[in-house]
Amino acid sequence: MDRPVRTRLGDGSLVEMTPAEIREDVLAGTEIGARRAKAPPLTEAEVDHLVDIFASEAKFSAVDMGDEVCLSFDGSGNLDVGSRVDELYSYQSHRGADMLELFAIDYSYKAIKTMLSYEAAQMKTAQLNVIAPLQYGAMPDLGRYSMPDGPVPNWSELMPLGKIAEARDAQVEAIDHAVSDMVYVAEGMWEAGTDGMDFDTAGAAGDGDFLATLTAIEKIKGRYPDIGIELGMASEYVLGMHGELTYKGRRLAGMWPKEQLEVAQEAGATMFGPAVNVNTTKSVAWNVARACTVIKPCMDVAEIPVHPNVGMGVGGVPMSPYPPADAVSRVSRAMVDILKCDGL
């Protein structure tokens, strides 16, 4: 059986591949993932299973009964219809969400700080209307604290000038501002009734961004032991924009998901969301094999739930505003079957 089947590339476009070509892609994806993240490649049985999933002509793919996982969301309540609370209700009751997230379109804690009372009032209203656990989410977004948007010299402008020390000092100063804002918003949300806080796309501005998030989590969890803390990563690898920042003695730059999870747990996070970027020119099978390989070492050390990010452009889901169900379902099944993850 080597009849071509329809599958997709990382940009969502349909292509035809034979099962043998899919196997080649799976092997290539796990090989490059293993090499980059210094992780073991997928086993022969895992490769076979991925090939089975992607060589199927079924429109939809799913885990076995009994293997269902929890579905969490960053940014539910998209204002497609009605109010944000209407949307949260819809996610809970009609779209299969097990956990909900209230958010504002300017998805940055720096922005939320300026309208916290309004957002906290929305949280209170939402909590009165939904049953599912509901968190508040935004991005740490360290870059917002640099000029011209923020008060700190812009390290991205300083570095090309060779002003490395000044660039590093600016990031350290920005971290203090970001931590202050994240803790401030968490305080307001806790008082309004939130079940948890989501720090989404942590590390987007590099190791300083990640350190700010870990520091904020530690402070928030210390103050509110019952609060949920989801730490979702921006990408598979922490960029060394500073390069020398550490958390509890561990250098953050260059961390892959396993190390990211370890420091997240140490900081007090209750859920971790690894993110692996999609290569849009490679097949979804290649991307999923690579993503599973990069994330798999997490599962051996996880003490908290791991929910890999499988939104558009991460985890193997095609980079498209409307990810096709055939691809999303295959990616989701592969993540659960291979990783035995706690949710998505």
Next chain:
Amino acid sequence: MQMTRGMRLKQAKAYVAEKLGCAVADLADPIAMHDLRRDLGLGRIPVQELTYPTHAGAMEAKFRIAEVLGVPINSVARFQECAGLSGSRPGGAV
């Protein structure tokens, strides 16, 4: 159990099933859960807004969930404070 207690999936499923008095497999069975949620007052998904007007919904259901699962729920505690309700906080340390 995952969000605020940090429980891994297998542990969380077993915990909830024990507290609800059902099998782990029932947790993903909408037919079984629909009846169980009615029996325990945990809130149901209404087909229409007024399908279950006499059953627990939203905040009411969360009071029951905190009690049945034995976990504190922040919004329930806030509701009690704001409403001036006396009595111990539903749920406990898990």
